[in-house]
Amino acid sequence: MIARLSTALGLVLLTALSILRISRTPSVVPATAPDTVFSAERALRYVAQIARRPHPMGTEEHDRVRDYIVAQLQGLGLETEIQTTTAIGTRYQEAGRVQNIIGVLRGTASNRDALLLMVHYDGVEAGPAAGDDGAGAAALLETLHALRARRAPIAYDIIALFTDGEESGLLGAAAFVREHPRAKDVAIALNFEARGTSGRSSMFETGPGNLDAVRMLRSARDVTAGSVFTTLYRTLPNDTDLSELALLNVPALNFAFADGVERYHTTHDDLAHLNPGSVQHHGVQMLALAKSFSAGPLPRPRTPDAVFFDFPLVGLVVYPSWIAFILAILLVPLPLAMLNERGATSRVLLGSLAMVATTGVCAALASLVTLTGAARWSGLFAAPLALAAIGVNIAVYLPLSRRFGDRIHEGALLVWAVLGATLSFAIPAVSYPFVWPALFGVIAAYSRRLAAEWVAAIVAIMMLAGFAYAASVIMLGVAGAGAVLLVLLVSMLSWLCAPLVARVFDDWRVALGSMIPLAIAVALVGKLTVKQSADHPVRTGLTYAQNANDASAFFGSSTIDDAWTRMALGTTTRGPDWTTRIGPSTEYLYGHATPSASLEAPSVSLVSDSTAGDVRRLAVRVNAPRGTTAVVVRVLGAAVHRAMIDGRVVDTTRFRERTRVWATEYWNVPSGGAVFEFTIDAGRAVTVEVAARRPGLPPTLPIPARPDSVVASQAGDASVVVRAVRF
Secondary structure (H helix, E strand, O other), X not given: OHHHHHHHHHHHHHHHHHHHHHHOXXXXXXXXXXXXXXXXXXXXXXXXHHOOOOOOOOOHHHHHHHHHHHHXXXXXXXXXXXXXXXXXXXXXXXXXXEEEEEEEEOEOOOOXXXXXXXXXXXXXXXXXXXXXXXXXXXXXXHHHHHHHXXXXXXXXXXXXXXXXXXOOOOHHHHHHHHHOHHHHHEEEEEEEEEOOOEOOOEEEEXXXXXXXXXXXXXXXXXXXXXXXXXXXXXXXXXOXXXXXXXXXXXXXXXXXXXXXXXXXXXXXXXXXXXOHHHHHHHHHHHHHHHHHHHOOOOOOOOOOOEEEEXXXXXXXXXXXXXXXXXXXXXXXXXXXXXXXXXXXXXXXXXXXXXXXXXXXXHHHHHOOOOOOHXXXXXXXXXXXXXXXXXXXXXXXXXXXXXXXXXHHHHHHHHXXXXXXXXXXXXXXXXXXXXXXXXXXXXXXXXXXXXXXXXXXXXXXXXXXXXXXXHHHHHHHOOOOHHHHHXXXXXXXXXXXXXXXXXXXXXXXXHHHHHHHHHHHHHHHHHHHHOOOOOOOOEEEOOEEEEEOOOOEEEEEEOOOOOHXXXXXXXXXXXXOHHHHHOOOOOOOOEEEEOOOOOOOOOEEEEEEEEEEOOEEEEEEEEEOOOOOOEEEEEEEOOOOOEEEEOOEEOOOOOOXXXXXOEEEEEEOOOOOOEXXXXXXXXXXXXXXXXXXXXXXXXXXXXXXXXXXXXXXXXOOOEEEEEEEEEO
C-alpha cells in the first residue's frame, strides 16, 4: 500500500511541477532595485499611464499615449521621431493613417546594422490594453531605462519601434517596413505581444534560420520556448507585427503571454487584471537579449532552423535539425529488435494496436466536448478529461500486460519510436516531445530497473504534461481541438509510463473504479465553482446603426447569446440587409428598429472619373465625422481590378482572406479625407458605400450598467452611420 501511494504521489507531483513550470511567472523585482536591472514595479508605472482608457487609432486618448511615450524616449536621451503616413495592410483588408514612434539608441559600430525592439502602443476600442500591448510598451521603456543606466556604450544601434495600428491590421509595421529608411538596417528583430493578461512570456515564433537566434536566447536564462510551438504557429492563420517584418527576411524572435485570454481585447484588459510577473518575464528577456544582440556581431550569421526546448535545471536545449536525424537512427533499431525475439512479434504488435485504438477512441470522444464560457479555460474541466483518459487507457493496459507480460508495453514504445522517428525526418522541429521520452522509455524497458522507469517518467511528464495544459487550458480551450490534443497526449503518456502507473492499481476494475468517479467529482467541483465572473467574463458589444440614405436606424448586436445583451436589447429580430455592411465582416445584427439619432454621416465626393478603352478609373474622397475611429469602404456593382489608397497601391498577394466584394477598413481618417482610386470595367456604374464607426451609443439609447461579469469586447458599444453614393 505504501509503495502504491508513494508511486501515485510521485506521478502527481511530477505532473504538478510540469504544469507549474509552464504557468509560473518570475518574482517581481521592486522599484528599489538598481536601475541597471529590469523592474516590473517600475514598468507598471508606465502601464498605468498608457492604459488609463481605451486608445484606438483616431482618438484623442491615442494621441495622449503617443505624446507620453515620445516624452519618455526624449527624457532617456534617444533620437526620437514620429513616422506619420498612410499604411496599407498586406495581410488584411485594412489601411489607415499611422503614427509610428521610433527611438534610436546609438551604438559605436561604423555600420548601420541594428537590433529592432518592437511593440505596439495602440489598442482596441473596448479596452485600455494594459496587457495587449501596454505591457510590451512599458517593458521596452524600462529596458531602455536600464540600458541607459549601464552607461557603457553599446556596439550596435538599438531601434525602439512603438508601432501604431497593430490592432487595425498590422498597419504600423507595414508602413515601417515599406517606407522608413531604417528598415533596411534591421539585422535582427524582437517583438513583444500579449494574448491575455497573465502567464509566462513564451517565445512562440521565429524568423527564418533560427538556430543562431535561439542560441542567443539562452542568455535570457529563464525562458519558455519550443520549436514545436514555432512550427505549429507558422501553420495558423494568426499574425502579429512580426508578420510584416517577415518581408525583411532577417532573424527574429516573437514573445507573448497568453493566460487570461478571456480578458483579451476587453474592458478587463486593465492594470488591475495585469499580472506583474508577466511584465517581469517580458522585461528580463528583452533586456538580456538587447544586451547580447547589441554587443554584436551584426548582421548575425545565416543558420538553418533548430530543434529546441526548455527543460528543468538544464535550461534551453538547442541543436541543429540534423541531430534529430541521428537520434531517430539511434532510436528505431531498439524497439524493432523486440520484434525479432522469438514469439514476441504478435504480443508487441498487440500492444501497439491496443495503444493506438484506445488512444484514438478517447480522442474521438474528447472531440465531442463542447465546453463554453469560463469552463472552456479552466483546469478544473481539463483535469476530468485527463483523469478519465488515464483510467480508460490503464484499464486496457492492465489485463493485457497481466496476460502477455512486458511485450504490451514494448508495443507502446514501438508506437512512440516510430512516431518520433517519422517526425524527425519529416518535421524535425516537432520531434523532440516524442523522441526523447521514447528514447528514455526504451532504455528503461531494456534495463528493467525501477530507477530507469522513473527517469523515463520524469523526462516524459516534464516535457508533455505542461505542454498539454498550456495547449488546452491556455491556448485552445478545453473543447474541440484543445480537448482532443489534451486527451491524445495524456493517453500516450499513460502508455509510456504504464509500468509505473500500473503499480498504483490492482487490476483494470480498480483503475476505472477510482479514476472515473474521481473525474466526475472534479467535474462537479468545477461546475459548482467555475462561474461567470469578473475573472471569467462574458464578452458583449452593442451597435447603433443608422442609414443616412433613408433615415432608418437599427439597434442590435451580432450575438445575443447572453442574458445581459438580451435584456439590453429587449425585442430582437434580424436586422435589414444593409446592417451586414456596417463593418469589415458581413454578420447580421439582431435587435430592433429604433428612431434615428441623426448622427452626422460620412461623405463621399468625386475626385476624378476617366475612361480609356475598356477601363474606367474612378477616384473618390471619403471624409468622416469627428470622433470616427474607422470607416469601411465598399464598392458595389462592379469588380475592382486595381485599387489605390492615398496614392499607394493595394497589394493583395499576401492577404489572409479575399472577399467577393471589394472592401477596406480605413482607420484615423485625416481631416482632409482619404482618397480611394478604383479601376473597373468601362461602362459600369458603381455604388461606393461608406460606414463610419465611432465609440459609444447615442444618448437616446440608454443601456443597463454591465455587471463585473459582463465586459465590452473588441469594438465595444459603437455607433455606425452608413452612406451610399452611386457613380
